[in-house]
Amino acid sequence: GNSVTQMEGPVTLSEEAFLTINCTYTATGYPSLFWYVQYPGEGLQLLLKATKADDKGSNKGFEATYRKETTSFHLEKGSVQVSDSAVYFCALRSSTGANNLFFGTGTRLTVIP
Amino acid sequence: NAGVTQTPKFRVLKTGQSMTLLCAQDMNHEYMYWYRQDPGMGLRLIHYSVGEGTTAKGEVPDGYNVSRLKKQNFLLGLESAAPSQTSVYFCASRLPHGGTSGRALEQYFGPGTRLTVT
Numbered sequence: 308g309n310s311v312t313q314m315e316g317p318v319t320l321s322e323e324a325f326l327t328i329n330c331t332y333t334a335t336g337y338p339s340l341f342w343y344v345q346y347p348g349e350g351l352q353l354l355l356k357a358t359k360a361d362d363k364g365s366n367k368g369f370e371a372t373y374r375k376e377t378t379s380f381h382l383e384k385g386s387v388q389v390s391d392s393a394v395y396f397c398a399l400r401s402s403t404g405a406n407n408l409f410f411g412t413g414t415r416l417t418v419i420p
Numbered sequence: 421n422a423g424v425t426q427t428p429k430f431r432v433l434k435t436g437q438s439m440t441l442l443c444a445q446d447m448n449h450e451y452m453y454w455y456r457q458d459p460g461m462g463l464r465l466i467h468y469s470v471g472e473g474t475t476a477k478g479e480v481p482d483g484y485n486v487s488r489l490k491k492q493n494f495l496l497g498l499e500s501a502a503p504s505q506t507s508v509y510f511c512a513s514r515l516p517h518g519g520t521s522g523r524a525l526e527q528y529f530g531p532g533t534r535l536t537v538t
Contacts, residue, residue: 313462343529350424350510350529351463396462407453407478408527410462 309334313397313411328382330397338399340380345394387418424530432536433501441496443511450516452494456507501537509533
């Protein structure tokens with residue numbers, strides 16, 4: 308089956324610190340991988356994605372590389388800002404059926420000045 | 421474009437009451453989804469629809485019904501609410517697989533409905 312295991316939170320960092328949020332997955336077929344971000348009081352927004360092995364998704368200084376050999380899609384940012392405080396969800400889209408999304412449990416990031 | 425909108429934003433129900441959550445999208449998307457978000461569990465798919473007049477069960481469909489009478493609307497119904505249905509409900513929509521847009525498979529989410537069942 309399809310599942311996503313995400314680093315437990317919450318994570319608290321100082322501004323300009325390096326961020327890593329781990330994500331591993333199990334899937335049948337050839338899934339696409341996503342990171343979504345949820346700011347307080349809002350719905351989820353797509354942050355970045357990768358559709359095949361070795362692809363790197365990037366957006367707003369965040370990056371994640373689709374590693375098939377380790378079934379991972381870790382989120383990284385070199386220097387976080389207070390405005391990055393949010394909940395981050397790793398997700399995979401199955402390559403079969405209705406291409407539904409399977410989400411990890413989410414990691415709450417708080418960045419302090 | 422308003423994107424994906426959800427009505428209501430908040431609701432408190434007593435056990436056994438019924439209600440309908442409305443999701444509307446103005447992007448002409450074929451696919452629509454209902455998720456629930458619970459602490460420590462991420463989002464779980466309740467029901468989805470691949471087009472007007474069609475619906476299908478997701479991961480946690482029990483206790484919910486849905487209808488997609490119009491392409492732009494996807495309704496989620498609770499016939500007899502239970503405390504276990506206290507959650508935040510999100511609707512999402514997307515273009516079908518193989519759409520011409522490079523973002524064809526991206527799901528767009530609404531702002532959510534916070535439901536409390538007492």
